[in-house]
Amino acid sequence: MVSPKYHIFVCTSCRINGGQKGFCYSKEAVSIIQRFMEEIDDRDLSSEVMVTNTGCFGICDKGPIVVIYPEGTWYGNVTPEDVERIVEEHIEGGNIVKDLTI
Amino acid sequence: MVSPKYHIFVCTSCRINGGQKGFCYSKEAVSIIQRFMEEIDDRDLSSEVMVTNTGCFGICDKGPIVVIYPEGTWYGNVTPEDVERIVEEHIEGGNIVKDLTI
Numbered sequence: 001m002v003s004p005k006y007h008i009f010v011c012t013s014c015r016i017n018g019g020q021k022g023f024c025y026s027k028e029a030v031s032i033i034q035r036f037m038e039e040i041d042d043r044d045l046s047s048e049v050m051v052t053n054t055g056c057f058g059i060c061d062k063g064p065i066v067v068i069y070p071e072g073t074w075y076g077n078v079t080p081e082d083v084e085r086i087v088e089e090h091i092e093g094g095n096i097v098k099d100l101t102i
Numbered sequence: 103m104v105s106p107k108y109h110i111f112v113c114t115s116c117r118i119n120g121g122q123k124g125f126c127y128s129k130e131a132v133s134i135i136q137r138f139m140e141e142i143d144d145r146d147l148s149s150e151v152m153v154t155n156t157g158c159f160g161i162c163d164k165g166p167i168v169v170i171y172p173e174g175t176w177y178g179n180v181t182p183e184d185v186e187r188i189v190e191e192h193i194e195g196g197n198i199v200k201d202l203t204i
Contacts, residue, residue, distance in 0.1 A: 052156050052157055067109075070172040
């Protein structure tokens with residue numbers, strides 16, 4: 001299995017034993033991941049970008065959290081409106097969106 | 103936020119809109135992530151290793167799936183018994199466990 005060029009992880013506050021409850025989830029994390037999926041699809045990036053929902057990263061006070069590997073960029077306080085910028089500047093442009101990093 | 107040296111992602115089949123249902127979950131994924139957490143804790147690796155549960159990676163026929171970044175190693179058909187080996191050989195020893203990769 002070859003890793004994607006960018007793997008975007010979005011906390012949707014999934015609990016290990018089922019259920020979904022937490023800060024990121026309460027702050028529109030589901031909309032955020034849906035927007036990422038739409039943007040990746042609209043821009044024909046799905047061959048090189050993967051989007052995955054996750055459980056808690058343990059830094060809820062900075063949520064919603066988005067982490068992008070392999071570079072290990074941590075974005076916090078992300079809103080659905082920030083998604084387009086992250087895709088355009090980081091994923092397409094290769095430049096980390098510094099003012100959203102934590 | 104500085105990324106951990108190793109970030110271990112374990113699919114526990116979390117769905118984006120809540121609930122947990124799927125192949126990895128049905129094949130002991132919860133035991134797998136719990137074993138990872140125990141091993142990391144027992145070996146005092148928690149300052150450099152993070153473990154996170156995820157939703158589906160889309161390759162369910164090869165599940166349970168474990169992905170380790172930043173190197174982007176994909177392990178498949180993982181069992182709870184494989185966890186100790188992955189921690190010992192990959193996380194502590196720095197060598198990918200080739201026969202478990204997909």
